[in-house]
Amino acid sequence: MCADLERIPRTLLVSERSSFQNQKNQLSAHVGQHHFNYKVSVLLPECGSAPPLLDAALNGFSSFYLIRNLPVYMLLDQDFLQTAVHQGSVYGLSFGCRVDEDPCVALMPNGRLVLSLDKDSFELLGFERKKYRFTKRATSRYVVSVNFSDSSMTPGGRGYQRLLTGLKTHLPLVVDFLVSHHPGGTTALQPLLSRYDWSEHRPSVSTRCLANLPCPLLTSDLQSCDPHSVLDWLGAVDADVSCENSSSSFLSTMVCPEPKTTASSALNMSVSGFLNPHEIHHLIQELRSYLDQSQLASWVALTVHGFTDSPVSWAGDERSVLWSGNTFYSLLLFKDDTYQLHLATGAHHTCPP
Amino acid sequence: MDEALVQTVIPPHLSKVLGVESQSRSKAEAFTQAFLENSVPWNTRQDLKAMLTHKAVILNYARTTQDQDKRSRKKAKGLNAHQKRAMKVFHIRPEHQRYELFLPLHNLWRQYIIDLCGGLKASCNPQFVQQKLVKADFHGAIITVVRSKCPSYVGTTGILVQEFKHVFKIITKDDKLKVIPKRNSVFAVEINGFVSHIYGNRFEQRAGERSAKKFKVRGTIDL
């Protein structure tokens, strides 16, 4: 009984330290493989006002589209596959579907479609599922994954016909769908947009100025500061949680990790929506150039959050929400072109690459 | 009685009492002969001589006792499973595996079900139809697999050709004979707008035995 009550949900934190000079650094791979990004927040210490280039980069995130009541079989439409999936990269995610209750759909830029279904929906659909890696725990979600570049999934192929019949007649799924395309705009997504009700959205940008912010002393060495406490502190700043509490306070005892200094001013900027990894990459380059030019700041922090209801995590690995399900990563950039990257996932996930 | 007594003359004192006259001997004989001939039935009068010349030969009919005992002990025994498989009694030959051949069977089945449920009208109570269907025979019905734990069975449709204890044998439109296990599948049968779902897990009996079985009412059935 006691052991059950003190059970800790499984969490996984991968910390990487490398340099931009190192040819083998995998930062771009990590950024590119995290397909579905909800929010990016940037913390600039010792900064009073938004630098114009960064401001432009944040406002330059491309818009995304929300299609209402899209029947899922339309994602197998031949025109859509030709114009959007096989040319450029299309990102699509079902919206408003809770990943542990409703069927969820994700479309990835490498041409993979992932359907996360519950038992009844899977039994109705009639398409084989991917083998689960986590066989110790019998989860109740069934993941159907197809790759449009396979020979059987070309239009007219056996697998394609079977999935199409399944989605049209046996299990007519209809979801609200968030979709964006890189590089194109509405032209690539025309086969879908022309037939259904859609609306265009711009990612929303917000900026907050903080004064006298206690900050931990951060260096590029991984051992200097415990990553968990640094991430906790970063999250607290982002959530506007006060870290100036005494240990005897009744309400909260959260403090900034030691050793610490005080920054006279700091800027917290965030953009949220359905964000493209390519643009996040561009933002990272802008942050690097800002850090090179700035005299006061010695580090900059960037945090990228994934969607809670996404059926996939890094590189299309399966994901489920049981205890703590958010995938996110934090990047700390330092003056000497080094960086620390922290990748976090919750229970039942595979280790990020 | 002495024949002579019959042929004597009636005494004279009695002839007055009776009111009859005795005739002479020759006349009496002629009268008796004529009376007998009239009394005897007509056809036997003809065949009389033929019948008398025939001699009926009666053959001995009774059999020996050993054969009789054997017959009473020997009942009609069916074939056992080994013999059935050897003789391929339930095997459908490839030239018979054609969808069109079974369409008349399907029509027969439709008629049978409609008669069983007393005419399937739109106003019929589904409960009543369901109770009848549970005991009905499904040979010849067009069934579809609607849900299954094994995804490759979902969507298969065809006419039910043979029903065994654990398995349905159906023939699809492409003239393919498919064997679908009953377990972990849900089948749908449609007649005249009534769609009935059969849960295979609860249906694993031989067709003949099912008509006598009582089905318990269960809450939800999960595959």
Next chain:
Amino acid sequence: MRRDADKEEAAVYQRVVRKNGAPYHYLKTHLVLEDESVRLSAVELKLFIISGLKNLYGEVGAALTFDLLKYNEDTLSALLRVHSRGLVKLWSSLTLLGSFQGQACCLQGPAGVSVPAGAVRKQS
């Protein structure tokens, strides 16, 4: 359980994997009351949660330390922080809290995450 695995390819590159090392867990929750006009202060809410812990786990349970990091009086939504070992106790007592000052209430949607930033975000 804490396991460190080090992969060192060059002097500059370093990778550390930490499993189950998060010391704190964060819960985002929202109080729903029968009478919607009632307002609570942060201190009152914390006392209410402590009373729930006491009901379920006794004095020792009520001694479980947790922090009320952020509280919005208008929407009655709160962000809590607790040691990972106390997560199960806190979450179960939040679920079973049924009445506040005589009226029915419930603590809705506790969503547990290991980092606070993940807790406060909502989907667009």
